[in-house]
Amino acid sequence: MAQLFVDPAKVGRARDLAGRIADQVQARIDRHTTVSIERTALRLFGVAGTGSTGAPVANLVVDRLQQANVLGKGAVYWLGRALKDGGSDPVKAVERLLGQPGALSPLSMAEERALRDQMRREARAAAGELKRRVRERNAFKAGLQVGAFEGAPLRYVIVATGNIFDDIDQARAAAEQGADVVAVIRSTAQSLLDYVPQGATTEGFGGTFATQENFRLMREALDETSRRLGRYVHLTNYSSGLCMPEIAYMGAAERLDMLLNDAMYGILFRDINLWRTLCDQYFSRRICAYADITINTGEDNYITTADADEAAHTVVASQLINEAFAHRAGMKDERIGFGHSFEIDPDREDTLLRELALAMMVRELHPKSPVKYMPPTKHKNGDIFFAHVYDAMADLVAITTGQGIQLLGMMTEALHTPFLQDRHAALKSASYVYRAARHLGSDLTFKPEGIVARRQREVFDRALALLEETARDGMVAAIGRARFGDVARTETGGKGLSGVVQRADDYFNPFLEILEGRED
Amino acid sequence: MNLIRPYGDRRDDGLVQLAFTLPVPAGAKAKEAASQLVKKMGFKSVLVASMEPAGERFSVFVCYGRGDFALDFDRVEAPEVKHPKHGFDALNARIAERLGRPIVVVGACIGSDAHTTGIDAIFNMKGYAGDYGLERYPWFRAVNLGAQVEPAVLVAKAKELNADAILVSQIVTQRDIHKENVRALIEILKGEDLWGKAILVFGGPRIDHKQALDLGFDAGFGPGTRPSDVANYVYYRLCEKLGLPEE
Ligand code: B12
Numbered sequence: 001m002a003q004l005f006v007d008p009a010k011v012g013r014a015r016d017l018a019g020r021i022a023d024q025v026q027a028r029i030d031r032h033t034t035v036s037i038e039r040t041a042l043r044l045f046g047v048a049g050t051g052s053t054g055a056p057v058a059n060l061v062v063d064r065l066q067q068a069n070v071l072g073k074g075a076v077y078w079l080g081r082a083l084k085d086g087g088s089d090p091v092k093a094v095e096r097l098l099g100q101p102g103a104l105s106p107l108s109m110a111e112e113r114a115l116r117d118q119m120r121r122e123a124r125a126a127a128g129e130l131k132r133r134v135r136e137r138n139a140f141k142a143g144l145q146v147g148a149f150e151g152a153p154l155r156y157v158i159v160a161t162g163n164i165f166d167d168i169d170q171a172r173a174a175a176e177q178g179a180d181v182v183a184v185i186r187s188t189a190q191s192l193l194d195y196v197p198q199g200a201t202t203e204g205f206g207g208t209f210a211t212q213e214n215f216r217l218m219r220e221a222l223d224e225t226s227r228r229l230g231r232y233v234h235l236t237n238y239s240s241g242l243c244m245p246e247i248a249y250m251g252a253a254e255r256l257d258m259l260l261n262d263a264m265y266g267i268l269f270r271d272i273n274l275w276r277t278l279c280d281q282y283f284s285r286r287i288c289a290y291a292d293i294t295i296n297t298g299e300d301n302y303i304t305t306a307d308a309d310e311a312a313h314t315v316v317a318s319q320l321i322n323e324a325f326a327h328r329a330g331m332k333d334e335r336i337g338f339g340h341s342f343e344i345d346p347d348r349e350d351t352l353l354r355e356l357a358l359a360m361m362v363r364e365l366h367p368k369s370p371v372k373y374m375p376p377t378k379h380k381n382g383d384i385f386f387a388h389v390y391d392a393m394a395d396l397v398a399i400t401t402g403q404g405i406q407l408l409g410m411m412t413e414a415l416h417t418p419f420l421q422d423r424h425a426a427l428k429s430a431s432y433v434y435r436a437a438r439h440l441g442s443d444l445t446f447k448p449e450g451i452v453a454r455r456q457r458e459v460f461d462r463a464l465a466l467l468e469e470t471a472r473d474g475m476v477a478a479i480g481r482a483r484f485g486d487v488a489r490t491e492t493g494g495k496g497l498s499g500v501v502q503r504a505d506d507y508f509n510p511f512l513e514i515l516e517g518r519e520d
Numbered sequence: 521m522n523l524i525r526p527y528g529d530r531r532d533d534g535l536v537q538l539a540f541t542l543p544v545p546a547g548a549k550a551k552e553a554a555s556q557l558v559k560k561m562g563f564k565s566v567l568v569a570s571m572e573p574a575g576e577r578f579s580v581f582v583c584y585g586r587g588d589f590a591l592d593f594d595r596v597e598a599p600e601v602k603h604p605k606h607g608f609d610a611l612n613a614r615i616a617e618r619l620g621r622p623i624v625v626v627g628a629c630i631g632s633d634a635h636t637t638g639i640d641a642i643f644n645m646k647g648y649a650g651d652y653g654l655e656r657y658p659w660f661r662a663v664n665l666g667a668q669v670e671p672a673v674l675v676a677k678a679k680e681l682n683a684d685a686i687l688v689s690q691i692v693t694q695r696d697i698h699k700e701n702v703r704a705l706i707e708i709l710k711g712e713d714l715w716g717k718a719i720l721v722f723g724g725p726r727i728d729h730k731q732a733l734d735l736g737f738d739a740g741f742g743p744g745t746r747p748s749d750v751a752n753y754v755y756y757r758l759c760e761k762l763g764l765p766e767e
Contacts, residue, residue, distance in 0.1 A: 173578050
């Protein structure tokens, strides 16, 4: 279907390099935890709700432990100690514990072991409950049609009204018109919040907050719609920003199917601290792996800031790095939706061939993964009629090259978040193009020395060179030189560094033990 | 007097194309409702060209209508930024000669708006659409604070550098959040010496000159702006403010 014209030995070399890059960083990830990881572990233990100031209880507890300089032992450990003497309010219990003289000195060996065993048992029960929900979802999905037809990309659309109840109405309408995936866009500034808001959103900017309640409401509506249509409608949201692990956990609990989750996106596009993001992506991906959530990586963003033709190799290199990180977090290829996009300046010539070249290459480099194809965005302006034609070209490339998931372009991309009628136009034309070009890919062969083949080799060679450089100098240096997305960041810059904490030798996180498969 | 009307098939036929969604299922009643709504907008000879179900509870319409209204084009006013424009070298030479010091500009995309590409297009060396950015001009001292910058931070930087111009970008405009952000900026500026002194420039894909003037700026720049437009404008306006004679 899709052809790859790159020497397999080079592909092998590139994968080795990506593995080396991830290993260098992984060692450091494994020595640290973050406030968000610790809050997630507490949430698994049922620490939910907000305190009197409106701040989530998980934040109050973790902040208090950090103030006392003891977070490196793991929040669950302290929760266990605090609740050992009775009481059910975690904030008060931790406060009381920290106030006692000698509170921080270790327990006797036996007590210590008993405490840890107890917390491990509870963690197993809670994780088992999470798994049960995931299995239930999988069984539900197995009984329904998935996608338009075998080989058609999943038609992915966005809802972004800022009111979850309007979002639900629009998501239902989209599903009825053929949407297979609904992405609920997050409110403008959420990625910079170091906590997850509570409850249903009705007044968001640019989207609704990713909250557990919003997840629940939307999934419930889509379950009902899926049942009615006999076709499964997937739900996705964003596990990005300062709360990647917590959102992954909430997504797992509410049976989300996909999450946007990238090893570098937060660093490059939201100016979140590098180590914070790297630690958080690891834990959040462990959760995704456990809960059968497909991640969508964010390489498509690189070519909205940098020139798409010029920077195509950064997409390819980054995907291999993202893959290496995902593997290290226990993710299977089938659950990694590599992101890329149809974004070359439409004023140039032969962009269709150049887009086909990249789309086929990404497809074939990750044959088992449900590659996620993004539509043109950056070069759209208010001319919605042109934009509609431009989107149809992306639909054609998507079906021809067998992309797994296609985010459908909106003709009003340059103006506002999608109207119902924009989604209607996009779904109708994508369905037409998929139907019309259903077997185009399998009938088509490209010349081994043609524009497509040469373009693939050129891009891959540059990707390989970038990986060589990154493996030699390290990822931190590469990011420092703006090698990805044209954005430079430093190790100590960005938001959230103070939330990165070194693990103590006796760091305790029974949830992580389960996710890493080493609980026994 | 120069009366104009929308031009469809023939001059002055007043034909307009409309597209909208109604929150009702498609059907004869929905189609009639669409037609009546378009009439209520003041159109005549309404044609509902298509009604498509958008799911079970919504329908999408494309309609045509004939507008009876006309406008005297000669009386339409639209403020525009007008001044002579110089090439890269000529502008630098003029600044050197007439001001004898670099022009200091500081810019940012303010509030929680994380879009940097707009402000970068104006500032970055490589510029935009083959037109060099302000950082490349030897006679500009250009400081770009990037995105997600609080208004107070931008003002503080402008004060520190004694900026001649403050360049503000806003890309996210949903629910008029950009207006809230720039109003906050203007409020802070009002308490500062810079007020009335620094040239205030507003830009973004949904910004125009008129709107920028209404919000208290000196000028506004919309989609497709080139850095050289901004460089020339700031130079021209600064000369004006300093009372230098016109060229
Ligand atoms: C690329 C992009 C992104 C990238 C930004 C990367 C980056 N570092 O900038 C990413 C993926 C990160 C992103 C994120 C989001 N985006 Co966005 N994004 C776009 C997109 C596709 C292109 C914007 C772009 O780069 N244009 C190219 C530049 C060069 O053009 P420009 O900005 O218009 O700038 C020119 C002029 O306007 C002017 N100009 C601009 N600023 C200034 C300043 C001065 C002083 C002057 C003189 C001139 C000037 O000069 C420039 C050169 O000509 C647009 C859609 C579109 N096609 O416009 C959506 C769009 C802007 N995004 C949108 C949204 C909603 C978001 C999010 C809020 C989504 C979310 N809920 O998470 C987030 C932002 C979160 C946040 N905190 O802000 C909406 C905004 C809707 C609205 N009307 O408010 C748009 C329109 C998409 C849509 N239809 O929904 N986005």
